[in-house]
Amino acid sequence: MVQLKTNLDLVNECDNFPYPDIPFAQCLPSESYFKFKLEGCIAALGYVLPEVAQKLSSSPEWERNNASLELTFKPSNTPSDPKEAAAHRTAVLARHLQNVREAKTFRILDGWRNELYPVYGPGRELLFSMERSASALFGIVTYGVHMTAYTRNAEGMKLWTPRRAPTKQTYPNMMDNTVAGGLSTGERPFECLVRESMEEASLPEDIVRTAHACGTMTYFYVRDERAGGEVGLCQPECQYVYDLELPESVVPQPGDDEAVDFQLLTVKEVQSAMAAGRFKPNCALLLIEFFVRHGIITAENEPDYLEIVSRLHRRLEFPMGQV
Amino acid sequence: MVQLKTNLDLVNECDNFPYPDIPFAQCLPSESYFKFKLEGCIAALGYVLPEVAQKLSSSPEWERNNASLELTFKPSNTPSDPKEAAAHRTAVLARHLQNVREAKTFRILDGWRNELYPVYGPGRELLFSMERSASALFGIVTYGVHMTAYTRNAEGMKLWTPRRAPTKQTYPNMMDNTVAGGLSTGERPFECLVRESMEEASLPEDIVRTAHACGTMTYFYVRDERAGGEVGLCQPECQYVYDLELPESVVPQPGDDEAVDFQLLTVKEVQSAMAAGRFKPNCALLLIEFFVRHGIITAENEPDYLEIVSRLHRRLEFPMGQV
Numbered sequence: 082m083v084q085l086k087t088n089l090d091l092v093n094e095c096d097n098f099p100y101p102d103i104p105f106a107q108c109l110p111s112e113s114y115f116k117f118k119l120e121g122c123i124a125a126l127g128y129v130l131p132e133v134a135q136k137l138s139s140s141p142e143w144e145r146n147n148a149s150l151e152l153t154f155k156p157s158n159t160p161s162d163p164k165e166a167a168a169h170r171t172a173v174l175a176r177h178l179q180n181v182r183e184a185k186t187f188r189i190l191d192g193w194r195n196e197l198y199p200v201y202g203p204g205r206e207l208l209f210s211m212e213r214s215a216s217a218l219f220g221i222v223t224y225g226v227h228m229t230a231y232t233r234n235a236e237g238m239k240l241w242t243p244r245r246a247p248t249k250q251t252y253p254n255m256m257d258n259t260v261a262g263g264l265s266t267g268e269r270p271f272e273c274l275v276r277e278s279m280e281e282a283s284l285p286e287d288i289v290r291t292a293h294a295c296g297t298m299t300y301f302y303v304r305d306e307r308a309g310g311e312v313g314l315c316q317p318e319c320q321y322v323y324d325l326e327l328p329e330s331v332v333p334q335p336g337d338d339e340a341v342d343f344q345l346l347t348v349k350e351v352q353s354a355m356a357a358g359r360f361k362p363n364c365a366l367l368l369i370e371f372f373v374r375h376g377i378i379t380a381e382n383e384p385d386y387l388e389i390v391s392r393l394h395r396r397l398e399f400p401m402g403q404v
Numbered sequence: 405m406v407q408l409k410t411n412l413d414l415v416n417e418c419d420n421f422p423y424p425d426i427p428f429a430q431c432l433p434s435e436s437y438f439k440f441k442l443e444g445c446i447a448a449l450g451y452v453l454p455e456v457a458q459k460l461s462s463s464p465e466w467e468r469n470n471a472s473l474e475l476t477f478k479p480s481n482t483p484s485d486p487k488e489a490a491a492h493r494t495a496v497l498a499r500h501l502q503n504v505r506e507a508k509t510f511r512i513l514d515g516w517r518n519e520l521y522p523v524y525g526p527g528r529e530l531l532f533s534m535e536r537s538a539s540a541l542f543g544i545v546t547y548g549v550h551m552t553a554y555t556r557n558a559e560g561m562k563l564w565t566p567r568r569a570p571t572k573q574t575y576p577n578m579m580d581n582t583v584a585g586g587l588s589t590g591e592r593p594f595e596c597l598v599r600e601s602m603e604e605a606s607l608p609e610d611i612v613r614t615a616h617a618c619g620t621m622t623y624f625y626v627r628d629e630r631a632g633g634e635v636g637l638c639q640p641e642c643q644y645v646y647d648l649e650l651p652e653s654v655v656p657q658p659g660d661d662e663a664v665d666f667q668l669l670t671v672k673e674v675q676s677a678m679a680a681g682r683f684k685p686n687c688a689l690l691l692i693e694f695f696v697r698h699g700i701i702t703a704e705n706e707p708d709y710l711e712i713v714s715r716l717h718r719r720l721e722f723p724m725g726q727v
Contacts, residue, residue, distance in 0.1 A: 102721070205707075270703045293699030297713045319710060321703055374697060376616030380593045380644055380726050384528075387642060387724045390620045394717035398425070401710045403703050 085356040088369050088378065089385040092392045095362040098301035098315065108303045109313065115145070117219045119170070120155035124203045124400050127220030128315040136186050137218065142173055163206060170209035171197070178215050189310030190214055192250050198223055199266040201402030210266040217304060220315030222399050223263060226274045227367045228292055228323040230259040230284070230333060232345065238375070240351050240368075241333050243282070243340035245361065251309050252361040256354055257340065259325070259333060260284070261364070269404050270294075270321040281340065282333035284325075292325035298370050299395045302363065317397045318363065322370060348377055366393065408679040411692050411701065412708040415715045418685040421624035421638065431626045432636065438468070440542045442493070443478035447526045447723050450543030451638040459509050460541070465496055486529060493532035494520070501538050512633030513537055515573050521546055522589040524725030533589040540627060543638030545722050546586060549597045550690045551615055551646040553582040553607070553656060555668065561698070563674050563691075564656050566605070566663035568684065574632050575684040579677055580663065582648070582656060583607070584687070592727050593617075593644040604663065605656035607648075615648035621693050622718045625686065640720045641686065645693060671700055689716065 086094075097105045104110065114128035129137070134152040138145035144153045156173035159166050182190040190212075197210035200221050216223050230241040241259045245252055262277035264270060274292065278284040302316040333343040346354070352372075355365045370393045372378040373386075380386045409417075420428045427433065437451035452460070457475040461468035467476045479496035482489050505513040513535075520533035523544050539546050553564040564582045568575055585600035587593060597615065601607040625639040656666040669677070675695075678688045693716045695701040696709075703709045 100719070294696075294702040295699065296696045297703075297710060299710075299714055373617075373619045376618065379617040380620075384726070387620060387622075387726055391622055391717050391719040394714050396423070396714040396718070403707070403710055 083357055086358055087356075087385065088383060088389055091355060091360075091362070091365040091369060092300075092385075092389055095302055095366045096300035096392050096395055097303050098317070105303070107305065112150075114220070114315065115150045115152045117221065118151050118153045119202075119208055120144075120153055122202050122208065126200055126202075126208070126399055127222070127317070129218065129220055130311070130313055130315075133187070133218055133311070133314070137181070140177060140180075142177065167207050167209050171211075174209060174211055178212050187218060187311060189217060189314065192309065196263070197266045198263070199402065199404075201400050203400045205400065205402040207266070207402065213263060213265075217310070217314035217316045220317065222317045222319060222397055222401055224270075224319050224403075225261060225263045225321070226270050226277065226323065227258050227298070227320045227364075228260040228274055228278065228289075228325055229367070229371045230282070230325040230327050232327055232329050234329065237347065238377075239345045239347055240371075241282075241327070241343050242346050242351060242354075243333070243335070243343045246338055246341050248338065252307055256360045256364065258364045258367050259343070261320075264321075264404075267404060274321075274323055280336050282343065283336040284331070284333055288327070288331060289325065292323045295322045295324055295374060296394075298322055298367060298393050299397055300363070300366060300393070301395055301397060307362075317399060319397070319401060320363070320367065322367065324371070348372070369393065406680055409681055410679075410708065411706060411712055414678060414683075414685070414688040414692060415623075415708075415712055418625055418689045419623035419715050419718055420626050421640070428626070430628065435473075437543070437638065438473045438475045440544065441474050441476045442525075442531055443467075443476055445525055445531065449523055449525075449531070449722055450545070450640070452541065452543055453634070453636055453638075456510070456541055456634070456637070460504070463500060463503075465500065490530050490532050494534075497532060497534055501535050510541060510634060512540060512637065515632065519586070520589045521586065522725065522727075524723050526723045528723065528725040530589070530725065536586060536588075540633070540637035540639045543640065545640045545642060545720055545724055547593075547642050547726075548584060548586045548644070549593050549600065549646065550581050550621070550643045550687075551583040551597055551601065551648055552690070552694045553605070553648040553650050555650055555652050557652065560670065561700075562668045562670055563694075564605075564650070564666050565669050565674060565677075566656070566658070566666045569661055569664050571661065575630055579683045579687065581687045581690050582666070584643075587644075587727075590727060597644075597646055603659050605666065606659040607654070607656055611650070611654060612648065615646045618645045618647050618697060619717075621645055621690060621716050622720055623686070623689060623715070624718055624720060630685075640722060642720070642724060643686070643690065645690065647694070671695070692716065 099111050115134040116125035117127040117129050142156045192214045194213040196213040198213050200208050202208045232239050243257045247253045260278045275289050278289040298320045304314045422434050438457040439448035440450040440452050465479045515537045517536040519536040521536050523531050525531045555562050566580045570576045583601045598612050601612040621643045627637045
């Protein structure tokens with residue numbers, strides 16, 4: 082007999098880094114993490130597990146301070162021009178991470194992507210970029226797009242819901258949002274959405290351009306076994322959220338090896354699958370946000386409404402930026 | 405020449421209680437406030453200005469601790485049954501506030517409403533209720549409903565926008581949201597919306613019941629001169645947000661003395677009035693939330709998009725509840 086999850090359970094599975102008034106049993110207290118810093122920049126850019134900080138700080142461009150719990154990246158000979166400085170830091174970091182990868186120090190780098198993710202400073206300036214698969218080692222904020230495509234007729238609303246391929250490195254076989262993807266350095270959210278919609282769901286550009294932006298969803302995820310790689314790594318995330326109402330004649334189709342198929346499910350069917358834990362955790366969170374926005378989850382039917390809506394928009398304690 | 409306000413300026417005017425990384429010049433640091441507590445309950449229920457704590461603690465059912473900065477309400481002979489306890493606390497507090505009102509200790513109590521607002525505990529239980537006009541003295545969370553009524557045709561979207569009467573105690577002559585109202589103890593959000601829509605805008609019940617819930621907006625407001633009463637009082641607020649698309653034939657009309665008229669304005673006209681500072685601060689915030697949700701404010705046209713969306717959903721540090 083499976084214990085059904087409430088919507089707040091689903092939020093707690095994805096936004097599971099401690100708050101001042103909410104500890105999470107499976108997670109270290111927030112003050113136990115090393116702050117990931119860049120020399121000359123006052124802000125913490127991410128949180129690093131103590132054993133990860135230990136292993137990362139073996140080369141001279143790193144300084145680990147066990148008293149202040151800071152892991153500081155200090156590449157030498159950084160140019161003064163901001164753009165050149167960012168390129169220099171990116172190159173030094175890439176060499177370091179390539180060495181770490183070859184030494185097989187961290188399992189999470191087995192999922193090497195050859196894709197660069199941006200790291201922003203307090204003035205929202207691009208400080209440098211980092212190989213995507215390393216982002217959780219440093220606990221930096223990552224950015225993505227998530228879109229829900231749905232149909233609506235007299236019988237109600239239905240959502241296009243893919244099943245992840247059994248061969249995916251992360252969360253194989255779980256249910257997913259219609260389209261989702263990560264934002265590389267320099268990529269604009271809407272353009273990323275258009276590209277991913279074609280790649281993942283074979284949705285034509287002219288249709289996807291009718292999608293509308295609905296805000297962002299932010300949460301602070303601490304990785305568990307299902308995510309693969311080391312457990313306890315920090316993953317604060319910001320998702321740009323889009324809705325796309327489709328005519329019933331448009332049917333998403335897998336365009337790459339991400340999904341095995343797309344099912345058109347009623348709201349009830351989606352909610353049952355969420356409660357049964359069949360959705361990838363952050364996709365369940367996005368669906369909660371969608372249902373709140375569309376008046377399906379309301380104060381009248383959800384006792385945790387107030388807590389849930391704030392938790393979907395967590396203010397992250399790191400600088401954030403956008404292209 | 406008026407300095408135009410950005411959307412982030414408007415957010416900063418309404419969500420202006422300090423964050424760990426954002427001080428606000430016109431506001432005390434958060435650690436300077438007294439915590440409003442109830443004997444036997446661990447959570448702070450609100451924040452109280454030091455001079456207000458001083459004046460409130462003159463009678464025996466109050467204890468002021470200047471070392472721990474706590475103002476604790478400890479009515480004697482509280483019954484053990486939770487409902488009876490709540491009624492007892494409410495009555496003791498009402499007597500105290502009536503005395504304070506008659507002594508003319510606080511200007512804000514000149515706006516006495518004879519309306520009770522709920523105060524919830526950490527288990528979301530109703531602890532007691534408090535006269536509405538006193539809520540900012542104790543800095544408790546207050547709850548309300550806000551609805552945007554709009555029309556949509558080939559030319560685009562227009563919003564129904566009232567102007568507040570020049571006789572209003574607070575924010576006279578400023579622009580407002582179509583319908584807004586506070587939630588008294590025991591009142592359900594949607595029923596409050598139906599009642600207020602008739603009272604304020606003469607909108608018939610059958611039409612208002614087609615409105616849809618879109619989530620909540622939470623922010624922490626520190627009162628300034630325009631709010632009336634003492635400056636620097638804390639007002640953490642939670643607004644239940646609703647959208648109502650109206651046919652062009654339905655025209656809201658003032659039903660009481662809240663508004664002088666309703667204007668049907670284009671998105672551009674509303675945004676210009678916001679930038680000119682013509683909207684009541686929390687109404688500007690609600691409109692920003694509406695424009696984000698409807699894809700009018702996007703990552704592509706708003707440099708502060710990420711900051712704004714989180715700030716519209718601040719997680720308040722006090723227990724919150726709902727009926």
